[in-house]
Amino acid sequence: MSAYIPLLHLHSTLRYAVLILLVIAIIRGLIGWLGRKPFTKADDKIGLILLAVTHTQLLLGLGLYFISPTVEVALANMGEAMKDPNLRFWAVEHLVGMLIAIVCITLGRILSKRATDPLFKHRKAAVWYSVAFGIIIYMIPWAERGFFAASGQ
Numbered sequence: 022m023s024a025y026i027p028l029l030h031l032h033s034t035l036r037y038a039v040l041i042l043l044v045i046a047i048i049r050g051l052i053g054w055l056g057r058k059p060f061t062k063a064d065d066k067i068g069l070i071l072l073a074v075t076h077t078q079l080l081l082g083l084g085l086y087f088i089s090p091t092v093e094v095a096l097a098n099m100g101e102a103m104k105d106p107n108l109r110f111w112a113v114e115h116l117v118g119m120l121i122a123i124v125c126i127t128l129g130r131i132l133s134k135r136a137t138d139p140l141f142k143h144r145k146a147a148v149w150y151s152v153a154f155g156i157i158i159y160m161i162p163w164a165e166r167g168f169f170a171a172s173g174q
């Protein structure tokens with residue numbers, strides 16, 4: 022049995038964990054930044070869990086990329102795939118957009134950890150996680166955008 026469908030479902034479901042953790046981390050960052058609050062152990066823990074879940078999502082996505090029938094069709098003829106919005110989305114846009122978002126989350130974590138002033142710690146987290154959130158929301162194939170993974174065909 023192919024691992025494709027279970028992996029696709031896992032990857033699809035994990036999006037909610039990524040989004041919920043991002044919202045919590047952004048709200049905590051904003052409250053801490055604007056309210057000039059100390060950077061607590063809980064703030065650090067949320068950042069760590071967010072990073073771990075996001076990187077798990079990256080690994081699942083990379084795995085999917087190599088076994089997805091949709092991506093396979095696209096990669097077989099990239100010239101034609103670029104003219105097809107669905108194939109282009111799966112072969113290029115989703116991958117590149119999500120990689121950029123994951124880099125933003127990683128930077129948010131690293132820069133926040135490196136900063137010594139709690140205000141900067143909160144600000145780095147709030148800003149970088151917000152950028153990532155915007156990109157991820159845009160790059161998720163929500164039903165109304167009309168992009169479909171192979172399981173939905």
Ligand code: HEM
Binds near residue numbers: 029035075078119169
């Ligand atoms: C935070 C990061 C990410 C989120 C929230 C996310 C979300 C999603 C969602 C919601 C789907 C549709 C699942 C379905 O229709 O059942 C999907 C599919 C997919 N994603 Fe991601 N993704 C992320 C990162 C990535 C990355 C980094 C890659 C590649 C390296 C990737 C590759 C794929 C592939 C190949 C598919 C399936 C395409 C198909 O077979 O039709 N994803 N992703």
